[in-house]
Amino acid sequence: MATLKFLSIFIIYFAIVLGFVNSQGVEVGFYKKTCPNVEKIVKKAVVDYVSIAPTLAAPLLRMHFHDCFVRGCDGSVLLNSTKSNQAEKDAIANLSLRGFQVIDAAKSALEKQCPGVVSCADILALVARDAVSLINGPTWQVPLGRRDGRVSILSEATTNLPTPFDNFTTLKTRFGSLGLSVKDLVVLSGGHTLGVSHCFSFGSRMYNFTGKGDMDPNMDQKYIAQLKTKCKPNDVTTTVEMDPGSFKTFDTDYYTLVSKRRGLFVSDATLLTDKQTKAYVLAQLSSSGSTFFEDFGVSMVNMGKIGVLTEKSGEIRKKCAFIN
Template identity: 55%
Template sequence: MHNMPYRLLFGFVLSLVLQFSLVLSNPPGLNIGFYQYTCPNAEVIVRDEMTKIISRVPSLAGPLLRMHFHDCFVNGCDGSILLDSTPGSPSEKESIPNLSLRGFGTIDRVKAKLEQACPGVVSCADILALVARDVVFLTKGPHWDVPTGRRDGTRSVKDDALNNLPPPFFDATRNLNQFFIPKGLDAKDQVVLLGGHTLGTSHCSSFASRLYNFSGTMMPDPTLDKYYVPRLKSKCQPGDKTTLVEMDPGSFRTFDTSYYRHIARGRALFTSDETLMLDPFTRDYVLRQAGIAGYPAEFFADFAASMVKMGNMQVLTGAQGEIRKHCAFVN
């Protein structure tokens, strides 16, 4: 073990810690290695597919991580984000916060591989959780054991997403009280999970008000770094709904602590992230991770723990729900 690379050694220790804590905290019916007898190669199949996909399209890592978050925050981690609309019943996919999501084809590809190996066994909800873990690991982030055993829901309603997903233009305190705490997540989970913005991009429309008309002033948000505003304006013209901007410039395809440095410098894109600096607890966490060296081991362990906690929210297990044959349709 003395010759084991730091990242692997850390992952090994983190795995042991999480396994011990999960034995005590997993919801009934959810456990590590759920498919060890019914589909023993399930996680290997997911990892192999994601390794191929991320090597070819690394920009999908952020959207796929975000997809798991958007699934879990809307009536629990039940794969409802994956369901297509039906006549007269628009699904969560049609909701404004989800219109920019990408990667549904990736989930379909992984599901098809699992159906070949083990028909009707692995849920789409579990696939989302495993894919989120794997894209983090494949972008140099932590690895953790994902408790599995989720079953798929059959309800997906457009308005549910709008009412349950924290908007980027709300301040952190409002989002915490309105969206995180009611779901059993606390201030630490919030500041840690928002660190996932180290991966991926955002449409200009998600933060344009901070550039051109903050709080109706027709001026930029004064908390935005004054040297950063012109750079963002050069990319995002008023009314631009298509341009993508890196959330963690220079490092948006690597899972690391650098996004916290952007927050500390007034260069976070979203009000929800920038206002983490207003609360003493979250400000301290941001500044600790924003230091010259940062504390990646702390952040990686915290992120893994918060992802497991989020992934346990309102899960369907046992005889609840179903195992979809195709993730976009109920059986």
């Protein structure tokens, strides 16, 4: 009898806990009743801008990534600084982000149709998906229901964001601390198939890798010679394509570059130093057998659940650059 009573209590407790966990999460179709056209409205804003300027896709994708790695996916990367506080947007790693006007356009349109309903954090997650899809990349269902954070601190972005100089141990720790797996790490690194980078992000690999005026032995020496024709020592203005020849198109070429030791960053090269990530890199070389597109959608969903604010936490901003 006592055993049955205990079992009943356990089942009730488990049901309550499970319900609490589910209610705290995000879900596909969250705005089905409150703003049923949310995805159409956001996609129109993305199409309006990215179809004219395809290079916006990369920074829009990075914006969502950089948002989620600092305080979770709460739209804090969108906030402007105040007189008393410098925001994440002003961190060095975020100065190259562009496309805030896309977020603002989507938010403005949504406020006209569904005022006070859709968060900037959710808009950012949808924009990242639609930007990738628009340049021949994959699409995926985006769970929604995030609310916007009220805090954005420059120093937290400086501390928490992965850097181009991170080795595998550091990357694994950074991703793991947020609940992301090693597979998520290597898959999300594939986002480097898009966009450009400033020379200073990898300059030390060409000119002063160990502080002795040497080159990184883990980088193809012929490729270094090519890069030196574009990037001079201490160059802080020049940019180069991360995926030469297809930096405006979402494809698997990034993994081909990494396999040939032609990834720009230490964080790219380090994918060949771990058995699991190296195996993934090599498995993506055949486009006909690649799982990258499907995997990328899964990992983006995983990333999009980091530290989300839901229910009564946070707020729904009226304008994405300012707290209410």
